[in-house]
C-alpha cells in the first residue's frame with residue numbers, strides 16, 4: 001500500500017508543475033507601490049518539470065526514515081493540531097512531527113555513503129571551516145538599505161518554530177567534549193565530534209585552538225538503520241508557534257494555567273505579563289541563581305538573547321488576550337476550548353504574517369507570487385496537497401536559512417517613543433541572559449528598537465559578536481564562531497556541494513571555478529578557488545552566501561530556491577494551514593477575512609505599550625513608511641467566532 005502511495009506521490013509532484021492562475025493578495029500595504037523587480041522569477045523544484053531539477057529526490061527516498069518511527073493513531077475528525085505535529089497528514093501521520101527526522105530533497109553526500117563527512121574529490125579532508133570563515137566572511141559593518149532588525153528577528157522566530165537539532169551525547173548521557181575546556185585540542189577526538197581547529201595564522205589569533213562541536217543526533221541514535229542517516233528534529237516542522245506552545249504534550253501542559261485557556265505567565269513591571277520563570281536555571285540560561293529571570297516557553301532557546309525572548313513574550317501576550325476576547329464572546333466555552341481556539345487563531349494570524357509580509361521580503365514578491373506563496377485576496381485556498389512532505393529540509397536548515405546569520409546586528413538598540421536610542425547593548429554581553437527584558441519599560445524599548453534599528457545587510461559579512469564572541473562568558477573576551485559552526489554543520493548533515501544545488505535549482509553544472517561567475521563575483525570565485533581544490537568540493541553554505549541577491553529578494557539563486565521549496569511545503573503540506581477550505585480544522589470564510597487583516601505592526605501594538613508604529617513592520621521608518629498611531633491600524637473583529 002505504501003509503495004502505491006509513493007507512486008501516487010511521485011505522479012502528484014509532476015502534476016504540481018501545472019501552475020495555476022489564482023488571484024493573489026495585492027492589496028496589503030506591505031508591498032504596495034513596489035515596482036515589479038524580478039521579471040523572470042525562477043520556479044521552485046516542486047513546481048519544476050522534474051527533468052529541470054536535477055537530483056531532486058524521489059518520494060521513495062524521502063519516505064525512508066518514516067519507517068523508523070511508530071505510526072501514530074490519528075483522529076481524522078480532530079479540529080485542532082496535535083501538540084507534536086503528528087496526524088497533520090493522515091496518510092503519513094509522522095510527517096512534520098517532533099522527534100522524527102529531517103528530510104532531504106537532494107541525495108546526501110557522506111564519504112562512506114552513511115554518515116562520515118564529505119571529503120574533497122582528491123580524498124583529502126575539505127578545507128578547514130575556520131580558515132574559510134576568516135578568509136571569506138569577515139566582520140564588516142554594512143547596514144541593510146531596507147530592513148530593520150525585526151526582519152532578522154522574526155526570521156529567527158520562524159527558525160526556532162520549525163527546527164531544532166539535538167547534539168549527540170556520550171553513551172552515559174553526558175555531554176561530549178570535543179575541545180578541552182582550556183581551548184586546547186584533545187589528544188584523541190571522540191568519535192561523534194566535529195572538531196573545528198583554529199589555524200596558527202588565524203587573523204583574530206584567539207587563544208583557543210579549537211571549538212567543540214558535537215555532531216547532530218541522527219536516525220542511528222534511535223537504533224534505526226538507514227543509509228545515509230538523517231538528523232533528528234526535536235520540534236514540529238510546521239509554522240505552528242511551537243516555540244510558544246511546545247512540541248509535545250508534556251511541555252504544552254506545563255505551560256498552561258488550565259483556567260480560561262490561558263498560558264502561565266509572571267507579572268513584571270506595571271502588571272505586564274512575561275513568560276514564566278523556570279524553576280531552576282538551566283544550561284540554556286547563564287544566570288547567577290535560580291531566582292534570576294530565566295524564561296520557560298515551548299522552545300529551549302528562548303533565553304538565547306533578549307530579543308528572541310521579546311518575540312516569544314509578544315506571542316504569549318497575544319494568546320492570553322485572545323482568550324479574554326473569545327471568553328467575552330462565548331462565555332460558555334471551557335478552558336480546553338478557549339486554549340485551542342486561541343491557539344488556532346494565533347497560528348492563523350502568525351501564518352498570515354509569515355506569508356504576507358516575511359516571505360515576500362525573504363524571497364522577493366514576484367518570486368513568491370510565481371510560486372503560489374502569497375496569500376489569496378479572498379475565498380479559500382483549496383490546494384492542500386496530501387502528498388507533499390512538510391518536514392523541515394536539511395539543506396534549508398543546515399545552509400540556506402542560516403544565511404540570515406549575516407543580518408545579525410552586534411548591538412541591540414533600546415528606543416523610546418520619540419524614536420531616540422536610549423541605550424545600546426552589546427549582544428555578547430547578553431547571550432543566555434534575558435533578565436534585562438523585564439526591567440522597567442525595557443520590553444517596549446526593545447520592541448521599538450526592533451522596529452527602528454537598521455539590520456545588517458544580507459552579504460558575506462558577519463558581526464564579530466557571533467563570529468568571534470558567540471556565547472562569550474561575560475567575564476571573558478573570547479567566544480565561539482557561528483559561521484564556522486554553520487559550515488561544519490552542513491558537512492555533518494551530509495549536504496552535497498554547491499555544484500549539485502546549482503543543478504537542482506536549474507543552473508548549469510560548473511566545470512571550472514569560473515563557471516560560478518554567473519552568480520558570484522570574480523573576486524569571490526578566485527578566493528573560493530584558492531581555498532578549495534576542486535569545483536565540486538565547494539560547500540553549499542560558503543558559495544550560497546556569496547551569490548548575488550536575486551531582484552527583490554534577500555537571497556541568491558540557490559538559497560532562494562531551497563527556501564522557496566521549504567515555504568512551499570510548509571504551506572501546501574500543512575492540512576491546518578489557515579487559508580485552506582474543506583478541512584476539519586478550516587476557519588469559516590468570515591473568520592478568514594478577519595485573519596487577513598492581521599499585520600505584524602498590529603500584533604506588536606496589541607502586545608506592548610508602544611503608541612506608534614510604521615505600517616510595514618519590517619521596513620525601516622521613512623517618508624514612505626511613516627509612523628502612525630497604533631490606534632489607526634485596522635483591527636480584527638472577533639464576532640465571527642461567536643457560537644450560537
Ligand code: HEM
Nearest residue numbers: 152153155156159163164165397401402404405408485489
Ligand atoms: C542573534 C541572533 C542569532 C543567534 C545568536 C543565533 C545562533 C545560532 C546557533 C548557536 C545555532 C546552532 C549552530 C549549530 O550548532 O549548528 C543556530 C542555528 C540556526 N540558526 Fe541561528 N542565530 C541567530 C539568528 C538566526 C536567524 C536570524 C536565523 C534565520 C532567519 C537563524 C536560523 C538558524 C537556523 C535555521 C539554525 C539551525 C537550527 C537547528 O538546526 O537546530 N538564526 N543559530
